[in-house]
Structures are given as C-alpha cells and as structure tokens.
Amino acid sequence: MNGANFVVQALKQHNISQVFGYPGGAIMPLYDALYDGGVDHLLCRHEQGAVMAAIGYARSTGNVGVCIATSGPGATNLITGLADAMMDSVPVVAITGQVASHLIGTDAFQEIDVLGLSLACTKHSFMVQNAEQLGPIIEQAFELAASGRPGPVLIDIPKDIQLGDAVNFASICKAPITEKVDQEAINKALAMISDAQKPLLYVGGGVGMAKAITPLRQFINTTKIPSVCTLKGIGAIEHDSDYFLGMVGMHGSKASNFAIQECDLLIAIGARFDDRVTGKLDEFAPHAKVIHLDIDAAEVDKLRTVELSMTEDLKHILPLLEVEISIEDWQQKALTMKVDFANRYDHPGEAIFAPALLRQLAQMQPRDTVICTDVGQHQMWVAQHMFVDRPENHISSSGLGTMGFGIPAAVGAKVARPDDMVIAVSGDGSFMMNVQELGTIKRKKLPVKILLIDNQRLGMVRQWQKLFFDGRYSETILTDNPDFVTLASAFDIPGETISTKSQIQDALTRLLESEGAYLLHVSISEEENVWPLVPPGAANDKMMESLQ
Amino acid sequence: MKSQLTIESQNSPELLERLLRVVRHRGFNVQTLQAETTDNEQNLHLSLTVYSEREISLLTKQLEKIFGVTKVSLLAQQAEIKASA
Known part of the structure; x- marks a missing residue:
C-alpha cells in the first residue's frame, strides 16, 4: 500500500465517509487513491469552497470535516477557510499535497511553504517528513481537531510520501481522561449564584461544541436564570425559553444589552467576551461579578478579569451548578423587557421588509x-x-x-x-x-x-x-x-x-x-439598516435605533 | 514590563517559528533569546526575555496551548531582573 492509499484507509478508520476538495499536481496520488477508495469526494469549484463546505459539514453535525487541496495555490486558497474555522473553533482536517521532498525549498512549480502560512490560522499543522510519521500524524490531527477547544488542523504531505510505501502504524488507544471537577470552585459558584439578585447567563458557541445543550437547558430549567446568547450561541437555548432575551452585543436585542448592563452576576458559558459582544469593554456588565466556564484556559482573564473560572468539560460542570434560587423581581424585569422591546414587523409601503x-x-x-x-x-x-x-x-x-x-x-x-x-x-x-x-x-x-x-x-x-x-x-x-x-x-x-x-x-x-x-x-431598498446598533466604542446600553 | 521565561517542548522543524509568532501576535517583543535542542534533537529548550505592556499570563497561557509545549515557566519579572543586574 502506498502513502496515498494509507491516507484514505486512515480516513475510513476515523469514520470519515465524505470529503471535499479539488485535485491538482501534488495531490494526484491521493486523488488516485480516492478514485475507488471508498470515501465519497465532493468536487467543489474552488479550494475556498471546499474548506467552507467542510466547515458546513462539521458545524451541521458536530463531526470533523475534511478538505483536500493541492500544493501552492490550492493550499493558499484554503487559508481563509482555515482562519474561519480557527475563529469559530470548528473541527476541520485539511490535507494538502506538497511538492516532492527533494524539491521543497527550491521554489519548485506550485511550491509554497504552507506549513509556515498555516501557523496563524490553524490549531496545529504538520508536514509529513517520512513514511513512518504518516500514521501518527493523521491520528494526532483528528484528535487535535476535535478535542478540547476544537479547531482546524492541516497535514501537508509531499508527493513522494504519497507515492512511497506506507509504514504500518499501530493506533494508540488512549485511556479516557477522567476529569476531576474542582469541588471548591463548584461550592464557590453555587454560593455566588445563590447570593445574586440579578444573575444572567451569557451563552456562547462553546456550549454546542461541547455537546452540552441538554445540561445547559436542564440548568436553565432548574435555576430559571435569564439568559442571552452570542451569534455562535444561537440555538443553544430554545428560542421560546421563558427568560431568554436573544442575542447580545452590537446588533443584539435591547433586552439583552440592558440585562447585561444591569446584572450583578454574569455567568459566561463557552463564550469569549468578543468585542462585538462587549462593546466598550470597560463598561461591559459594570455591576457584575463574573463566573467564566470555558474549556480554553487562555480565554480566562483575557479580556475581562473574572471572579471565578472553571475550564472543565461543561457537561460535567453544569449539572453540579443546578440550584433553585429566588429572583422573582429580576425574572419579572426580564419578561417586561422582552415585551417592551419585542421586535416589530409593521413597516409602511409595499417594499419588502x-x-x-x-x-x-x-x-x-x-x-x-x-x-x-x-x-x-x-x-x-x-x-x-x-x-x-x-x-x-x-x-x-x-x-x-x-x-x-x-x-x-x-x-x-x-x-x-x-x-x-x-x-x-x-x-x-x-x-x-x-x-x-x-x-x-x-x-x-x-x-x-x-x-x-x-x-x-x-x-x-x-x-x-x-x-x-x-x-x-x-x-x-x-x-x-x-x-x-x-x-x-x-x-x-x-x-x-x-x-x-x-x-x-x-x-x-x-x-x-x-x-x-x-x-x-x-x-429590497438600500435604505434599510440593521437596528439596534451599538456604535463602535460605545457601551452596550448606548444603542442607536434609527437614523435620527 | 520585562518577563523572563523558559519553554520546554518536543522539537519540530517549525516549533521555534511557531512560538515566536505567538509571542509577536499577542503583543510581546523579544529582547533576548536562547534556544537549544536536547536529547538527540528530540526536545527544544528556550530561554527568552520579552517586553510588553500586557499581562504576561496572556502570553504564557497561549504558549501552553501549543501542541508539543510541555512546560512554560515564568522565572522573573522586571523588578527581579533589575535587582540581579
């Protein structure tokens, strides 16, 4: 079996039945292996389309998306998609062909240093240097893409390694890591939640990525804490959940933005205090203590210094934080804001709104x-x-x-x-x-x-x-x-x-x-604008709602 | 604020580049740098002094996330560096 056939077999071992890509010179051995290799390939019409299709595949299922491109322009065309997957923590494995090993560094036809290009827009990237590395690298790539905070991983494979003999690789069966939850932190969080008069959940994309939708909804069901979400957090909370106020931030709902500015405890769950969410950072949630739950420790205290953080799996933490609390006035306030600031769809004239x-x-x-x-x-x-x-x-x-x-x-x-x-x-x-x-x-x-x-x-x-x-x-x-x-x-x-x-x-x-x-x-008319809008540099409660 | 760091990692051809890219992108300037491979090129040991207005933990947490990095240690910050000079 050659290296290219080995890659296809490895994809199947990782339960990949569908890949997206575009062929070219340095990836031809892999396309030859895909020809009858048992993995469906969808030809996109540009490598950027292929990586974005892989993102759509990953985001609509929660599984790893795979895309394939050739060296040089094929690889550079992936970059925007890899950056997109990086920013939105999407598990993608990108496989690129590279010119043969002896040509690397000679400015060969369609040669570009894709490993160097990928450093800023992948969670990790590999260049396969010999046949022995191929198996371990593919295994590590899939593990890295999907574990912890997910993200894109690139594997660059020189053509001679695709064509050369593959080396058998015994997969390492890792024992599942049993995560200890910090009981002291849980106790502190429970005390903070119980003490709060105006707690608010700020829910981001991390909840969906952690497959923690059910524990989140159960937590909301028990605590009945009002909630807001980010753009990537949409869908984590049922849209008709009683105290759910909608999206927060630059184009967030008035109710969400006012709630953020008024809350006394902000529980950030799988969210990262992005500038489109916070508006003027110094004035974001000015009265709130913050509990930050996120699997990425580098997000803790990055933009907002928090009182308490936990970086364990949300599926394990959220059930331990369920506590019944009495916050009727705050819940009532949330309901009132929902009604008072509900979206309106009345619109004069015949033009489409x-x-x-x-x-x-x-x-x-x-x-x-x-x-x-x-x-x-x-x-x-x-x-x-x-x-x-x-x-x-x-x-x-x-x-x-x-x-x-x-x-x-x-x-x-x-x-x-x-x-x-x-x-x-x-x-x-x-x-x-x-x-x-x-x-x-x-x-x-x-x-x-x-x-x-x-x-x-x-x-x-x-x-x-x-x-x-x-x-x-x-x-x-x-x-x-x-x-x-x-x-x-x-x-x-x-x-x-x-x-x-x-x-x-x-x-x-x-x-x-x-x-x-x-x-x-x-x-539609070009005069229609998106409202509300928190102008750049303003606090979230300074929303513009019209041109006046 | 000056900070003196050591980074232990499994070596790979692009690792030094990868680390230095993160240092720059996260807003830190390198003032001194020493890199050496150990254990038959298997590992890379890095000692560096960086300067930034930003909190050093913003950098160390990003470095710790890099695949292959096994340990990041903050040895000293500005006051101690000055005292020992």
Missing part, C-alpha cells in the same frame, strides 16, 4: 431546517429575526465574518444532512464571492434553497458609511450586479425575483416546496 420576510420564512420552514448565512446585514437580520433551536441549525461565520461563506457552507450541510432542509441566506455582495459553488450544487443536484436578499449595495459597509462616514458611499454601490436569476439558471437552478410584500407568501412556498435547488431573489 427583510426582517419580516425572514420571520415569515422561520415560521414556514420545516422543523430542523439548517440556515447558513453569508456576512453582512442579512446575517444580522437572520440572527435577530429567525428562530433556531439547535446550534447545528444556524451556521454563520461569526468570528472571522467571512463573506462568501454561505453557499459552500450550505453545500457541506446538505451533504451532511440530506434529509433536512438547508437554506442559504445571502446578500448580493457575499453571493458573488463564492458564486462558483453553484457549479457544485449543479454537479451533485443538491436541493439547496437560496434566499438572496439584494439591496444592490454592500449593505453593512454602506450603513456604516451613512452613519459614521458622512454618507460617502465609497465602492459600496452594486447597481451593476448581474441578473441573478439568469445566472442561477446557467447552473440549472430555477428561481424568481420578488420585490413587494404581497409576493412573499407564494414565493416562499415555491422556495420551500421546489424539488431541487431554488433561488429566491428578493429586491
């Missing part, structure tokens, strides 16, 4: 629909106005904010969960950034639904230009966009354009009931 459109879609879509978004205004409207009850059903590039993410992520999610509806919500700017992945949808006849919200602008940048740059719309006007419905039809994707409220119901029905892929192109 994107928040109301997305609300209606959320009401009409089947249960367990996966929503993949691109980046910009539409992404925030999805976060604010759609409701999701599983983190795996809301796939949004959160930390890196990667435009072009939505379509390939939806491809990966649809391959991973063929029986569930997958909808990509995109904007006219983002859509064009990985538009070639319509070719992947066509190739596999993937029934991915696309809702393209088009304001002929780079809307979020335009909004900031309007608010903070005196309306100088530098390079954000896209009135020369292509005809998107015609473009989709070139990939055998039917579609239609709507622009008035009266068209919404029927068009959404056609989108959801179409047999294959479908593009619903929605024209």
Whole structure:
C-alpha cells in the first residue's frame, strides 16, 4: 500500500465517509487513491469552497470535516477557510499535497511553504517528513481537531510520501481522561449564584461544541436564570425559553444589552467576551461579578478579569451548578423587557421588509431546517429575526465574518444532512464571492434553497458609511450586479425575483416546496439598516435605533 | 514590563517559528533569546526575555496551548531582573 492509499484507509478508520476538495499536481496520488477508495469526494469549484463546505459539514453535525487541496495555490486558497474555522473553533482536517521532498525549498512549480502560512490560522499543522510519521500524524490531527477547544488542523504531505510505501502504524488507544471537577470552585459558584439578585447567563458557541445543550437547558430549567446568547450561541437555548432575551452585543436585542448592563452576576458559558459582544469593554456588565466556564484556559482573564473560572468539560460542570434560587423581581424585569422591546414587523409601503420576510420564512420552514448565512446585514437580520433551536441549525461565520461563506457552507450541510432542509441566506455582495459553488450544487443536484436578499449595495459597509462616514458611499454601490436569476439558471437552478410584500407568501412556498435547488431573489431598498446598533466604542446600553 | 521565561517542548522543524509568532501576535517583543535542542534533537529548550505592556499570563497561557509545549515557566519579572543586574 502506498502513502496515498494509507491516507484514505486512515480516513475510513476515523469514520470519515465524505470529503471535499479539488485535485491538482501534488495531490494526484491521493486523488488516485480516492478514485475507488471508498470515501465519497465532493468536487467543489474552488479550494475556498471546499474548506467552507467542510466547515458546513462539521458545524451541521458536530463531526470533523475534511478538505483536500493541492500544493501552492490550492493550499493558499484554503487559508481563509482555515482562519474561519480557527475563529469559530470548528473541527476541520485539511490535507494538502506538497511538492516532492527533494524539491521543497527550491521554489519548485506550485511550491509554497504552507506549513509556515498555516501557523496563524490553524490549531496545529504538520508536514509529513517520512513514511513512518504518516500514521501518527493523521491520528494526532483528528484528535487535535476535535478535542478540547476544537479547531482546524492541516497535514501537508509531499508527493513522494504519497507515492512511497506506507509504514504500518499501530493506533494508540488512549485511556479516557477522567476529569476531576474542582469541588471548591463548584461550592464557590453555587454560593455566588445563590447570593445574586440579578444573575444572567451569557451563552456562547462553546456550549454546542461541547455537546452540552441538554445540561445547559436542564440548568436553565432548574435555576430559571435569564439568559442571552452570542451569534455562535444561537440555538443553544430554545428560542421560546421563558427568560431568554436573544442575542447580545452590537446588533443584539435591547433586552439583552440592558440585562447585561444591569446584572450583578454574569455567568459566561463557552463564550469569549468578543468585542462585538462587549462593546466598550470597560463598561461591559459594570455591576457584575463574573463566573467564566470555558474549556480554553487562555480565554480566562483575557479580556475581562473574572471572579471565578472553571475550564472543565461543561457537561460535567453544569449539572453540579443546578440550584433553585429566588429572583422573582429580576425574572419579572426580564419578561417586561422582552415585551417592551419585542421586535416589530409593521413597516409602511409595499417594499419588502427583510426582517419580516425572514420571520415569515422561520415560521414556514420545516422543523430542523439548517440556515447558513453569508456576512453582512442579512446575517444580522437572520440572527435577530429567525428562530433556531439547535446550534447545528444556524451556521454563520461569526468570528472571522467571512463573506462568501454561505453557499459552500450550505453545500457541506446538505451533504451532511440530506434529509433536512438547508437554506442559504445571502446578500448580493457575499453571493458573488463564492458564486462558483453553484457549479457544485449543479454537479451533485443538491436541493439547496437560496434566499438572496439584494439591496444592490454592500449593505453593512454602506450603513456604516451613512452613519459614521458622512454618507460617502465609497465602492459600496452594486447597481451593476448581474441578473441573478439568469445566472442561477446557467447552473440549472430555477428561481424568481420578488420585490413587494404581497409576493412573499407564494414565493416562499415555491422556495420551500421546489424539488431541487431554488433561488429566491428578493429586491429590497438600500435604505434599510440593521437596528439596534451599538456604535463602535460605545457601551452596550448606548444603542442607536434609527437614523435620527 | 520585562518577563523572563523558559519553554520546554518536543522539537519540530517549525516549533521555534511557531512560538515566536505567538509571542509577536499577542503583543510581546523579544529582547533576548536562547534556544537549544536536547536529547538527540528530540526536545527544544528556550530561554527568552520579552517586553510588553500586557499581562504576561496572556502570553504564557497561549504558549501552553501549543501542541508539543510541555512546560512554560515564568522565572522573573522586571523588578527581579533589575535587582540581579
């Protein structure tokens, strides 16, 4: 068996049945092994599409996603996706071909130092230097990608090692680590929770990554502590949970942001005090003591000094923190804020109001629909106005904010969960950034639904230009966009354009009931903005709600 | 604030680069550096002095996370370094 066949066998041993990639010279031996190797490969139409499909696959299932690319430009095209996976802690293993060992460092054709390039955007990266290393490195890569705080791992394999004889490798069966929970910390946390008058949960993506949704919901059920979530935390708490106030931060709900500013105990669970959450850090949760639960010790005291931290597995900690407490006044306050600051969908005129459109879609879509978004205004409207009850059903590039993410992520999610509806919500700017992945949808006849919200602008940048740059719309006007419905039809994707409220119901029905892929192109006014907005450098309770 | 650190790790060709990238990216400047491999090139021992306005734990926690790093020790900070000079 050669090295390339060994890699395919190792993928199967790690229960990988699906990979995403793009072939090229230095990875040809691996593609030869994939030809009849028993692992399904989906050809994406750009390596960035492949890595983002692997992310969509990983995020929609909780399993490791795998992507493959060749050396040089193939590898450099992965970088943005690896950075995305790094920022959002997504378990991805990327395999790149490298020129043959004797050519490394000679500026050979399609040679680039991908190991060096990967240092800033992977959890770890390996270059295989000899056949003996191949087995242990693949095993370590899968272990690293999925364990602790997950993340992307890159394996660079020179062509001669793919072609050379493989060396058998006896897998090391590691004894599971039994984690001791710090009882003293638990006792202190219980005392802090019991003493608090206005405790608040600040729930991030770490809860879903830790597969701790059930313990979190049980904890909320017992304590009845009000809660807010981050963009990546959407879905961890049921949307209709009594005291759940929605997303917090720059485009968070008023109720969430006010609650953060008023609480006296903030329990951060799998969250990292990102600047889009905290606003002005010095004034974030100014009255609160903080308990920080996160598996990554480097996140503790990174931005906010906390009173207590625990870095054990959330599944083990949360059940030990369940305590019944009496906080009726605070709960009542939360309920009042929820009602007083509820989203409003009344909107004058016939033009389509994107928040109301997305609300209606959320009401009409089947249960367990996966929503993949691109980046910009539409992404925030999805976060604010759609409701999701599983983190795996809301796939949004959160930390890196990667435009072009939505379509390939939806491809990966649809391959991973063929029986569930997958909808990509995109904007006219983002859509064009990985538009070639319509070719992947066509190739596999993937029934991915696309809702393209088009304001002929780079809307979020335009909004900031309007608010903070005196309306100088530098390079954000896209009135020369292509005809998107015609473009989709070139990939055998039917579609239609709507622009008035009266068209919404029927068009959404056609989108959801179409047999294959479908593009619903929605024209909206460029004047619509995302509200509320915490301006840069302001505290979270200083929200702008209109242009006035 | 100056901080004097030692880092013990399993050696790999890119490890020094990996460590120094984290030092720079997290906002620390290297003032002195000594690196040597031990145990037949299997391990790498690093002694360095770094300078930053930032809290040193922000760096040490990031270094401890790196795959292959076995121990990060903070030997001294500015006052002690000055006293011994």
